[in-house]
Amino acid sequence: MLFFRSEERVREWCRARGLPPRPVVRMDQLWQLAVTWYATRLEPESRRPGAPEMRGIFAALGLEGDFWDPLADSF
Amino acid sequence: MDSDTAVKVAVYRHFADTGRAPAIATIAELVGAGDQEVQESYGHLAKGRLLVLEADGRAIRMAPPFSGVPTQHRVLASGVTYYANCAWDSLGIPAALHRPAEVFSRCEASLEPLRLEVGERGPGSSSWLFHCQVPAAKWWQDIVFT
Secondary structure, rough: OOEEEHHHHHHHOOOHHOOOOOOOHHHHHHHHHHHHHHHHOOOOOOOOOOOHHHHHHHHOOOOOOHHHHOOOOOE | OOHHHHHHHHHHHHHHHHHOOOOHHHHHHHHOOOOHHHHHHHHHHHHHOOOOEEEOOOOOOEEEEEEEEOOOEEEOOOEEEEOOHHHHHHHHHHHHHHOOEEEEEEEOOOOOEEEEHHHHHHHOOOOOOEEEEEEHHHHHHOOOOO
């Protein structure tokens, strides 16, 4: 899970490693993921989202498809 | 509060206060338990994906978003330096602390440095991107690689 300056840099990095480029995430989307995962992490009742919950979180941010599906068996 | 929860809170608050992983003896003292009991709780928390342990089962590699080892993703908040496990977790640290922070990282392709100011409502406008090579279904097959 890495930062890149642009989509061109993502493609360049993937090409150099023979890897397929994956969907990119904007910084505002990443902040929403960070808040959803971690805003209560220091509290006693904190927990990780379960797989069905993760699907909903990703979908709400427009992150859809098998790549973002924690239960996908297509990879 | 049950013993696993007490250990979890003590570990996470130690990371938040110091930016570093606690020694198992430190947590034992904080929760009033023995090292062995704390290690058992570590195991339970690792199964719940709230900790990632080193092979000895006693040292903490990750208490997401915090990293127990230095990484390329550094976060500075209120004078404390933290290390994040990945790009996502570098924003996760200010989100967990509820404090403004500066994130220092890099573009993995060009190695151009990234310095991002993160307020309590998130980072300002930025054209930088996040990319993950591993699909969500496989993140925890090798979370250190992910």
